[in-house]
Amino acid sequence: MKDKTLIVITGPTGVGKTELTLRLAEHFHIPVLNADSRQIFSEIPIGTAAPTKEELQRAEHYFVGSLHLTDYYSASLFEHDVLQLIDRQPSQLSLLSGGSMMYIDAVCNGIDDIPTISQPLRDSLKKRLETEGLPALLAQLRELDPEHGKIVDPNNPRRIVHALEVCLQTGKTYSSFRSNRKKERPFRIIKIGLNRARQELYDRINQRVLQMIDKGMIEEARQVYPYRELNSLNTVGYKELFNYLDGLLTLDEAIFQIQSNTRRYARKQLTWFKRDSDVHWFHPDNIEEILNYIALNSL
Structure with a gap:
């Protein structure tokens, strides 16, 4: 019998995973295992919407700002590290939250043991x-x-x-x-997907991009510009701002492209997650329904 349970919170970018996750972490008194493959890098907190200092004080977090852009990391290493943390957790519940599809899949289903490249x-x-x-x-x-x-x-x-x-x-x-075989896990997995009406989600994404710009994302992009060829910066937001810094786009054009490409990425995430019949979907504001669902499925 599996005594431990992993709660997985996922969904598209901008949907509201952070606040819902923090409320669950506070409710169950457990840390957050962050499954965002870019928030793990310390140099880019603004453009990745990493948890703020205030949010980090509400619950212990793993995999937030713990690596540098030049550090090698992968879904396979994430799988290994998360499984070790779950095994060591004193609580019967663990909480994994994020929108990086490959990272979540690696933890829930396993990933092929691809060798590290020199x-x-x-x-x-x-x-x-x-x-x-x-x-x-x-x-x-x-x-x-x-x-x-x-x-x-x-x-x-x-x-x-x-x-x-x-x-x-x-x-x-x-x-x-590539075996593509699902690995057995020594814990139950409860998958909770968060979603909103499409226009509501798009409005949140558009507004969040503007907030990132106001918080200093342009300066953040300027500081990491020398590392622009790294895979860790091959992501929406920085690519467009690098083009702005190169003089290929105006700032308004770069912002528009970031908003458009983020919305496109959100659609890609939803397509991926909705293929998984184990994901149960909720609006992020329905905290009581989510808590009831967890209670029913963690017994």
Whole structure:
């Protein structure tokens, strides 16, 4: 019998996960395991809407501002770290909250044990992508791993480069590391999705972008500009502001693009999470309904 329970709070960006999560953490007297793959970096709290100092004082948090942009981290490492924390928690309840799809999936279902790539190889392929172009790397991947070469998105440099990294690092095909088998967990999992009416969500996203700008996101982007090629900054908000700093966009154009691209990302998140029939959906304001649902399903 599984004695422990993991409560997962997820949903699209801007929906209101932070406040609901804090209220649950205060109610159950448990820490928050943050599942936002960008809030983990200490240099970009404004653009990632990381919990504020006041919010961090309301509950203990893990995986908020604990790494630097240049530090390597992955969904596989997140899975390992979260499982260790859950195992060590004295409480029977643990609380995982965020919108990073791969991070949540790694904790709930497991992730294939992909080897860590050496930095020299990573740097080498990055240079090859710049000098030779994506078609050349895709051709090599199809030669080394025909099976994966058939199904990989030919327009996605990140996926192509990563698969090629694994092939070159290990001497094996990337396909051989992909089992896609769901791993058994020694705890129950309660998945709670938060959502709002579409226009309500879009209005919140648009307003939050303006608030980020007012709080100093432009200066934050300027400070991390020298690291703009890092994967940790390959995210909505910074890409548009880097273009503004390069003189390719006006500030109004950059803000408009951030709002538009954030709304698009929110739709992508909802599509992903709604494929999971285990997610039970609530409006973020329905705290009593959510508490009742947790009580019924954590017995």
